[in-house]
Amino acid sequence: MAVKMVNLTIDNHSVSVPAGTLLVDAAKKVGIDIPVFCYHPKLEPVGMCRLCMVEIGRPVVDRATNQPVLEADGSPKLAFGPKLETACTTPVTDGMVVMTDNDKAAAEHKDMLEFLLTSHPLDCPVCDKGGECPLQDLTMRFGPGKSRFLFDEKKRLAKQMPLGELIILDRERCIQCARCVRFQDEIVDDPVIGFSERGRSLEIITYSEPGFDSIFSGNTTDICPVGALTTIDFRFKARPWELNAAASICTHCPVGCNLTINVRREARSGGRDVVKRIMPRQNEKVNEIWICDKGRFAHHFTESDQRLTEPMMRKGHEFVPVSWEEALQAAASQLKKAGDRTLALAGGRLANEDLFNLRQLALGLGGEAGLYSIMGGGELLTQVGVGQGTNLGDLGPGSAILVIASDLHQEAPLWWLRVKQAAERGATLIVANARPTRLDKFAKSVIRYNYGEEVEAVASLVPEYKSEVSEAVRDGIQGILGAENVVVFFGSDGLSLQGTTALATACANLLVKTNHFGRTNNGLIGVWPNANTQGAFEIGYRSMPDLAGRLAEAQAVYIAGADPAGDDPALAEALRKTGFIIVQELFMTQTARMADLILPVQAFTEREGSFVSGERRVQRYYPAVKGLPDLRPDYQIVAQIGELLNIPLEGRVASLVFLRLAEALPDFNGLTYQHLAEVEEQWPIYGREDLYYGGTGYHNHQGMGVQLKPAAQRVEPLYLPDAPEHPALTVPEGSLLVVPITRLYDRGTTMLPTSLLHERMEKPVIYIHPNLATAAGMQDGQSFQLVLNGISTLVQVIFDENAPVNAALLPRSVGVPIQGPALAQKEIVSA
Amino acid sequence: MNEFQEKNSDEIRQILAKYPPEYKRSAVMPLLHIAQRRKGYVSPDDIRNIAEILDISSTDVASVSGFYTLFHEEEGGRYRIQICTDLPCALRGAETFLQSVCAELGVAPGETTSDGFFTVEEVKCLAACHRAPVLQVQGEDEIIYHENQTLETFRTLIEDLRRHGQAQKEGA
């Protein structure tokens, strides 16, 4: 459909923009800045700050002839309204003549700024926003030079109002633009902040428990045009002009949000660069201009004093520091000894370069490399993953999205946001889960199954599947049948490794049967536990269903970026039987404690690398800080060991490793770091000098990444397995089914060091429906010893009306080992 | 069902029936009125309960309650005596009347008498300008206008209210 273009004149520039464009955006496109405060290109216009008023003339049309009336000189006669109009709410029309900067408009801008400053404390010298403050910038540009308002008559308001532990409000600085309130309501559906009172007394309040209870709260500090909202993390920590910036990628989930890491050299840290804050970096195809609070705040692990700082070797029960030379030698000789009985086990938080080298090393020894993951099925995405060019932001009418077995809000917040928005734009959303999630509200159809019936639930959506179906399923089938594009997200809610693998296969088959693969905006997305789980699958790693057996058999295990012993006592047991254990890590994990050799590594802030997101977008991150002198990136350590073993690996810089990888893997053929660094023009214009328009986040000039083509899009034959048998869950009398769920704020290795989030972190609890709980003799709030697979842990009972009536929910990574659905004794003994 | 809902279930049902089901939120002010009627102010518990009934956030309820001047979030006197001192009334001596009322009760505007019975407040126009001085009494469950006031009528009024309030207290 061709977009109708509208021609108009703004400050003597001829402009042609699509019909429906707001004047403020039309001006922006030709580089004319109309000052705004309440307007934000991602929010519905409200026209309330009145800063953006401009003078508008419209061609006069003769009512009788419907022809434009002409002046004597033949130019169209213009009619000017008696009042200025708000550019942020006025759509362009043909022939409009707009003056953003004439005397009338300039006076208006100055007057509004003067009004705003009458209430403003003008405490710029101590304000965190100082230096990147729209109010400050616009005042310099448009505002009055001197105050006519009596300082004593200014309102004195609370300057330190914590809205919870993350965000702090300075009431005096607030200019009531409501950007934050509208963001929370419109964009993320968490209306947990609002205005109270009225007139000049309007003030932001929160009544949620905890305060400002939203996993997206940090974004409000980016779009707040003054220093009213700041994060407790950054407040008083640095002045914006002292900061340096490095592009990065979030390591916490498979979305791959683009970040900018702000750093500053500090005497306190011996003159080294220190991470001061994490900001979003625009990528309209991935995270737009937002990030979740985990991405923003949970970076403290990188500078934790618990980090491993030097190689260590086991001497009896002790670890003793050794030189890198000694460590590498030891590793090489042990691996050589083990030869084809070497097992490399990698976690999904390693970079592609690390994973590639590690796998090459293991294969070079004749050994094996496996992925440590709670989810399987990633190899399917290399065939039927979403097609190149897929953008969730493009999905709307004509598209269907199926989200199955995933609580996207908790597992991949930005995907939740983008799927929600797609549904609001008109995409058909089908949510299938054993329990309600926050996406249900936006779904066209909500399919409820019992834990264990995931594969059947997918199968029932294949149109030819015959059997009585519920209305929700029928709607789901209709939704898929009627859609031009279908994207399927599968997750791990309540599932084991085998369960997710079976589910992934079922989803792949659904897409193939309905012919929704191999094309842009069609295909499969895995809601992986880690940022680069998909990368591991691309590089050839597969998850290992019989991991315990493999560990026990191996003569040498090389574990990088994974903590099997910490997650599962059975794996710890297996490791006890292993010959030699090398652990490459950031922290002294349980697994590291069992190691014979510990190799410390650099954190993502200290090095370069690349990840593959769940949408198969390859994105690179850059070093932000130097880090400790003696640490090395994973890929380099592996390459150095390789050198000692005569296995030639690239270890000099990440870009060269990537070149090797791209040669070796067909999907990556031809890709280089330069490609990953390419950017394209994005809309809205964001994060440049004009911070008042979009916010203080960063413009992307370091790369938007490259989405891989799945095999199907390259028109290669598919090799899809049939969905494996997925044994039904049977719950014997007297047993309680407990299933794992994923929570954003878990107690994982990279979360715990961020003390700021401790209050919001999940505790060892089970969520259980009151009926089920009563049947099991449990009371709300009670603590008891939960015995799963022979292991007993103290957990607390939380009644949850939303939990299913036949299974209790146990969050992953909170200290209670659970690998998949498990049975517990129903009658409990209170602790 | 929360305690607030249980206590007022009939009335709440009637209120909800006034609005289209998908605009349940419309009932927020009527429910705040019920809450306020019981104690003379809206408590944080009321706010949570109303939010739960209407499926909106507590913040949204608090925000509405905060905007409108007839909702109070803090306990005041048993009766709020609200005297209009807006322009038309002021032209007819309302400001002097306010002063004598305050002197009579021994409080300043905004304050509560030591026995906790009366809070005196200034309010804006009550649509009774032709019968100034005028005041309204915001009590436990109603708002009543008292027009064409003099100090004498006012004295009788507060005596009545005291008696009534006292009787209620003892009856309770």
Add this chain to the structure above:
Amino acid sequence: MSQYILLRHRDTPNLHTLDGYQASGGFAAFQKAVTTMKPEEVLQEVKDSGLRERGGAGFPTGIKWSFLPDKIWPHYVVANADESEPGTFKDRELLEENPFQFLEGLMLACYAVQANLGYVYLRGEFWQISEQIDGCIAALESAGLLGENLFGGNYKLSLHTHLGAGAYICGEETALLESIEGHLGQPRLRPPFPATSGLFNKPTVINNVETLANVPPIVEHGAAWYHTFGTEKSPGTKIFSLSGNINKPGNYELPLGTPFRELIYGHGGGIPGGRGVKAIMAAGASSTLILADDKALDTPMDYESTLQELGAPLGSASVIVVDDAVNIGWLVKKTANFFKHESCGKCTPCREGTYWMDHITQRLIEGEASLQDVDLLYNVATQMQGRNLCALGEFSTMAVTSGIEKFRDDFEALVKK
């Protein structure tokens, strides 16, 4: 006036009961409309009558009704019984004493735009009136005048009250709609206008109580009859709320076009103590101050004349009389404080401007202001004008600018010597 159109209860006993109202011909118009007239015909009658908004703007009511699109349903009608403009107390008298005529008007409006649901939005202080109106609605339901299949036809109608809670801004129609929808009473951006997207995002008519009370007689007696009252462009009678320095304050129903002098000295009995009248405010606190000279006193009170001849809109016709003992600086302090208290805070000029004007006028009456402050006050007001999101912001500046323009001496008398 011998014959009342609106304040009929003053002549007719028991008009506030359904029986009493019906006994004097009540609901004949509604029955006539529903049983013998098409909705368009009712609308046309009101259009022809030339009835203009009594809520303040003076816009022709029938034309306003005709803006509702017939492609989007349902339609709603909302009666504006928020009556909060200082100096206005006419709707209250109608609601208390002649409620059924108002309700019948509301019902006719509903029928004319084919709404099946109407709301009456009352200011929270009208708690008792709201109970009374609920009683009236219940009586109408029992009498079969509200409900399904009215008069055996297909038309159905329900009415509900909705009580505000102390906010002048909720008289502004879009803020009123926000308030019914359970939000802060802050005005909405326009367009879209309520006629296309109003209550619950549906086409909505919002009318003042007095406007609606005019409708039953118009439908009953016809547009031509209505034109026998008032002026050509401002037909009909109007209730003038007379207050301030006046011997007989109260509501007076008079034909539009009656001169100020007749209202103030005739009906109102003149100024207490025989003082002179200094200024007149014709539209409550939102008024442009009128210098009460002979010319002004002889100006007819209708929508054209006061505006054209005195530069002051008639608004809701709440006539506040100000005698020559009053200092206009003090008066402006009262209005400024009112608007500061009532500004919703949504838009910058009003939120900040009213706050600022309140402070300057406070200093002024405390004798702490300088001559420059008077200019600054004037400046702040003009700096707001034309930039506010809704009319409240504009209203707040009217007394300030007109006061300083016409009564500058009063301000100078207050400044620090």
